[in-house]
Amino acid sequence: MLSNKKIAVESLYVQIIGSIYHKWELIYVKERNILAGFQTEDDAQEAEKALRQAGFSIIQIDRIGQFPGDGNEQIMNPISGDFPSLGSLTLAGDFPSGRDASIMAAVDPDASGMADRGDDNLYRSVLLTAVVPEEQGDLAIEIIRSYGGMI
Incomplete structure (x- = not known):
C-alpha cells in the first residue's frame, strides 16, 4: 500500500508541475x-x-558615439594652446574621467587625420x-x- 501512495503522490506532483509549466509557457512571450x-x-x-x-x-x-560627451560648444584655437587635449580638439569628445582617456583617444587615426577608414558603416x-x-x-x-x- 505504501508504494501505491508514493506513486500517486509522485504522479500528482508531475501533474502539478506540468500544469504550471504549461501555464507559464502560455504567459511567456518569446x-x-x-x-x-x-x-x-x-x-x-x-x-x-x-x-x-x-x-x-x-x-x-x-x-x-565612440567618444564620451556631446562635443565642443565653442571654437577652440590650437595656436593659443587653450584646449584640454588633441582628443577634445579633433574628436569633439568630453573626457570627464581624466586625462588618460583623452590621451588614449588621441591615438585614434581619426584624431590625427593620417588615415582614412573608407567604411561608411562606421558612421552610424x-x-x-x-x-x-x-x-x-x-x-x-x-x-x-x-x-x-x-x-
Missing part, C-alpha cells in the same frame, strides 16, 4: 531584440514610424532598438532595412 544603426536621426525616425504602423510598440532611438551614430515578438522579427528587420538600417 521576443527578439533588434539593434539597428542609422546614419541620420531622420532615417531612424522614419523606420520607427513604419514599425509603429506595423503594430510594434517597444521602440527607442538613441545617439551613440543613431541606434534604433526594438523589442518584437519572435514570430514577427523578420518583418521588423525587413522594415528597418528598407529605411537604411544596418542590423
